[in-house]
Structures are given as C-alpha cells and as structure tokens.
Amino acid sequence: MRVVVTGGAGFLGSHLCDRLLARGDEVVCIDNFATGARSNIAHLSEHRGFRLVEQDVSNHVDVDGAVDAVLHFASPASPVDYLEMPIQTLKVGSLGTHNSLGLAKAKQAAFLLASTSEVYGDPLVHPQAESYWGNVNPVGPRGVYDEAKRFAEAITMAYFQYHDLDTRIVRIFNTYGPRMRPNDGRVVSNFIVAALSGEPVTVYGDGSQTRSFCYVDDQVRGILALLKSDEHAPVNIGSPEEFTVSELAQIVVEVTGSSSPLQYRPLPVDDPRRRRPDTNRAREILGWEPVVTLREGVKRTAEYFQSEIVGRS
Numbered sequence: 001m002r003v004v005v006t007g008g009a010g011f012l013g014s015h016l017c018d019r020l021l022a023r024g025d026e027v028v029c030i031d032n033f034a035t036g037a038r039s040n041i042a043h044l045s046e047h048r049g050f051r052l053v054e055q056d057v058s059n060h061v062d063v064d065g066a067v068d069a070v071l072h073f074a075s076p077a078s079p080v081d082y083l084e085m086p087i088q089t090l091k092v093g094s095l096g097t098h099n100s101l102g103l104a105k106a107k108q109a110a111f112l113l114a115s116t117s118e119v120y121g122d123p124l125v126h127p128q129a130e131s132y133w134g135n136v137n138p139v140g141p142r143g144v145y146d147e148a149k150r151f152a153e154a155i156t157m158a159y160f161q162y163h164d165l166d167t168r169i170v171r172i173f174n175t176y177g178p179r180m181r182p183n184d185g186r187v188v189s190n191f192i193v194a195a196l197s198g199e200p201v202t203v204y205g206d207g208s209q210t211r212s213f214c215y216v217d218d219q220v221r222g223i224l225a226l227l228k229s230d231e232h233a234p235v236n237i238g239s240p241e242e243f244t245v246s247e248l249a250q251i252v253v254e255v256t257g258s259s260s261p262l263q264y265r266p267l268p269v270d271d272p273r274r275r276r277p278d279t280n281r282a283r284e285i286l287g288w289e290p291v292v293t294l295r296e297g298v299k300r301t302a303e304y305f306q307s308e309i310v311g312r313s
C-alpha cells in the first residue's frame with residue numbers, strides 16, 4: 001500500500017509511519033511541524049519507502065501518484081497545545097479534515113480519521129461507549145479541539161454516505177509512550193520528566209479525576225486493525241483500565257525510583273472528571289485488546305526520556 005499520514009512527524013503519526021514501513025508499505029508523511037518534530041522521523045529519512053512533504057493540511061494537501069489510504073493524524077492534541085493554538089486546532093480539525101478527505105476521494109483511497117475521547121467531553125455516562133453523544137462545552141477552552149473533532153467525524157460520515165468513500169473513525173483515548181515531547185503538557189510526560197529531573201510532580205486538582213492510559217504500541221496496533229476492517233462507525237481504542245491521576249503519580253514515582261514530591265495545582269477549566277472507554281466494539285469487531293500494563297509502559301517511556309532528554313542535558 002501507499003499510505004499518506006498527515007501529522008506523520010507527530011507522536012502517534014511517527015509510530016504509524018514506522019509500523020507501515022516495517023510491514024512493507026510506502027509512506028508519504030505530511031507535517032508542518034506545528035507540534036511534530038523532525039527528530040521523530042529523522043531515522044526514516046534514508047528509508048526508500050519514506051517521503052516527507054512539509055505542508056499545512058489546513059491550506060491544501062497535494063500528493064503525486066497513487067494513494068491507497070489517507071490517515072489523518074494532523075492536529076495539536078495536548079490541551080496545552082490547543083489552548084496555545086486554538087485557531088490552528090479548529091482549522092486542522094475542520095479544513096484539514098476536509099482537504100484530507102478530498103485527497104482520499106480524488107485518489108479513491110481509504111480514509112481514517114484520528115478522532116478522540118474528547119468528543120465525549122466531560123462525560124455523564126461511564127464508561128464511554130461509542131453510542132454516547134457526549135457532554136461538550138462548545139465555548140469552553142477545550143471546545144476548539146472537541147468541536148473540531150466532532151465536525152471532523154460528521155464530515156467523515158458525510159463523505160462515507162454521500163461520496164461512498166471508504167472511511168474509518170478511531171476515537172483515541174489517552175495514549176502515551178516514547179516520542180511525546182518532554183514539554184508536551186500531558187500528564188504522563190509531565191510526570192515522568194518531573195520524576196526523572198527530581199522536580200515536583202504536578203497533580204492538578206485533588207488528583208481524584210481518572211484517565212485510562214494506553215501504551216502507544218497497543219494504540220497503533222488497534223488503529224491498523226481498524227484500517228484493515230470494514231467498520232465505518234466510530235470505534236474506541238484505549239485502555240479499559242482506569243486510574244486516578246494520584247495513582248498515576250504514585251506509579252511514576254515508584255517505577256522511576258524518584259524522590260520527587262507531589263505538588264498540587266488548580267484543576268484546569270472543564271477538565272473531565274472521569275474517562276474510560278467501553279472497548280467492547282474494538283474487542284468484538286477487531287479482536288483488539290491492549291497488552292502493555294501501565295507500569296511496563298511507564299518504564300519504557302521513562303527509559304526513552306532518560307536517554308533522549310535527561311541524558312543529553
């Protein structure tokens with residue numbers, strides 16, 4: 001297959017490029033490096049099957065030759081990033097998705113949208129099944145991401161229904177692992193980098209809010225299983241194991257052997273109280289289940305940050 005990955009230099013996008021190349025596909029990576037990093041794809045620059053196109057997919061998407069699949073992963077994805085880049089976030093979720101769909105349609109390629117658990121907002125139903133419509137504040141600070149992704153899902157379904165495009169929608173829950181940026185702002189990277197540097201581990205609120213953390217290898221395997229399937233309705237991919245943020249802090253401190261203290265900070269506005277995917281559909285349709293435990297994943301991610309970041313300073 002020849003696969004276009006928008007956001008291919010990002011955290012998830014670059015892992016997808018790796019997996020696709022490893023199985024023998026050709027990859028066209030499109031990125032404007034708004035939040036992606038050249039270092040994430042530096043090891044691919046000499047690969048025969050890899051091509052980088054530097055482009056903002058909110059403006060246009062331009063790829064020569066045949067394309068079998070377009071995977072749309074371009075977007076800021078950390079709350080810190082989309083608060084700093086609200087307009088770009090809205091544009092890449094809306095115009096960027098439209099352009100990427102247009103490319104898929106022109107090439108008669110399959111299309112996979114990277115959607116998000118944020119479409120459920122601060123959920124009133126727990127765990128979150130794909131049938132739940134969500135509880136999103138459109139004018140709150142997270143609305144720029146949540147509503148852009150909700151629009152992205154709607155336009156993807158419209159292309160499926162009206163243009164017969166071969167589409168998929170994956171709702172990605174909190175995912176972590178190597179190649180997150182040390183200053184990404186998300187909780188796993190923040191905690192590990194703080195623990196390794198001996199800085200305070202910053203728990204927002206009282207730490208009783210929950211998330212379910214999926215290791216990147218499991219996530220990528222789920223995404224590729226969905227691409228291979230013929231399922232057009234949204235599918236949650238994420239860990240069904242739920243932890244409080246305080247429990248995560250404890251695990252990170254233990255696994256890294258850190259003596260960092262915990263420091264409590266105010267809870268961000270509209271921070272979801274609880275989040276855990278109902279993964280029944282992923283299990284039944286894709287035969288997918290995550291296998292990497294949180295402790296093991298934190299260990300692997302800490303090794304990455306240790307060698308890449310702390311080791312260099």
Ligand code: UDP
Nearest residue numbers: 079185186187188190202203204209245271
């Ligand atoms: N969080 C935290 N300390 C940090 C960063 C995040 O306690 O240094 C909390 C945040 O308030 C949220 C959870 O961790 O409750 C997950 O935040 P993240 O930004 O990783 O992703 P979200 O799931 O909120 O999109």
